Amino acid sequence: MSADAEALKTLLPEDAKRRLSTLLERQGAVTVVLDAGGLDQLGRDKLEIAVKAALRGAEGVSEVRVALTADKAEPAPVPRNGPRIIAVGSGKGGVGKSTLSANLAVALARLGLRVGLVDADIYGPSQPRLMASEGRKPTAHDEKLVPLDTQWGVRMLSVGNLVEPGRAVAWRGPMAGGALGQLMDAHWDNTDVIVIDLPPGTGDVQLTMVQKHKPDGAVIVSTPQDLALIDATRAMNFFEQTRVPVIGMVENMSGYVCPHCGEESDPFGHGGAQDMAVKGGVAFLGHIPLDLAIRQESDAGRPPAAGDTAQGQAFMAVARKVADWLEQTA
Incomplete structure (x- = not known):
């Protein structure tokens, strides 16, 4: 201090x-x-x-x-027989957190879990594009939202599906917290796990999450360079201080293979997040490469984790470790 x-x-x-x-x-x-x-x-x-x-x-x-x-012995706000909650966070924007969240959800669904995806990035929702649900609006039943079904076997809710596309969301903290509550308190019936795509940083949305919808665990996403790792450390400390277990870290944009000559390079570095995970005593969940195909497929609303390409297998490897953690801590 x-x-x-x-x-x-x-x-x-x-x-x-x-x-x-x-x-x-x-x-x-x-x-x-x-x-x-x-x-x-x-x-x-x-x-x-x-x-x-x-x-x-x-x-x-x-x-x-x-x-x-509250002390760990105190019951969490979400009943233990309800869905497990996995928060995906980062200390800064632009590290691929939303892409990781979408593909983690799709990969967990491919592993046999019934998965929900909540886009809690209130001010910059990306999941409608990533999950090919742009232009669709959820319905409501008994004053609760009904999540949208997607072709990837994942049910989802996002502020991006509730407001006009391209419209800026200019809400103060309490309004953002209220929106998060509506997304979390929806009809997530028969859902095993909910993946939450958090906004960057440790602001109002994160505070509302840990107070009212305590996650079972958190996945930290970072690129390898020092600047991103500094902010990732803050995110990790936030979850530790609020007693949310850190499942592990993912290193995104880790290595690049030129599609023309096949030469490998590391424009953002390599191994920084893995080293941080070791020093922080948390698991390292895997490397996601800096790959043009991931960007193209994501922009087109086709999560790479839905396929058996090398890019999809990278996300599947992360999902298997998260699924193992869920089973071990059940």
Whole structure:
């Protein structure tokens, strides 16, 4: 914790100070993760209000976010007989998280699981294009959304299917959290696992997710270069601090084979995410190559994991490890 964070910690009331797990700062935004185990809802509300009041107005603080977690022994918000939830996250955008989410969902379905896919990237939904569902709108039943069926055996919901294509989603945090709630509380009947494509970073959507729809585990996606790995470390720390197990890391855009001459190169480096996984004590789930075919098939709404190409097998290898983890932790 930085010196500035230590100074901010002294502003907390005594009960909050005892429960403080971690304080993360970035560009004036402060995220406080507190252990609220043993508190009822009124106590949790009072604690959140007290922390925000103590930090609001402090020098250099422009925004305060509070996440309240509970002891592992406390029941998770999602019943254990409900679908398992796998969050796919990254510390920054542009690392291929949405592509990995779509192909992980398709690959898990090919392995025999009944899979749902939630596009929680509220401000930049990509799954309608990746899953060939653009222009389709879900229906509602008993005031809950009914997920869309896809030709890949995956049911899905995305804000991109609820708003006009190309329209900017200009929602504040509470509205984004409300949208996430509608996607998660839909009719996911007879679903074994839900893959959640999270937005980059550790903002409001992620906080809402861990508070109200606690994932069973998280997959971290990163490209090999140092800048992406720094942000991936933040994402990993976020899940660890909120007691969401990190299933492992995936290195995307890992190696490139020239389609003309066959020469191999590493424009983004190679092995950085694998090294980070080893240092962080988490599993390494696999390499996904930087491949023109993956981009072309994704743009056309044909997830490579649906086929038996080399690109599809790379995603299948990741899915098998995730499926093994799901079985071992059932």
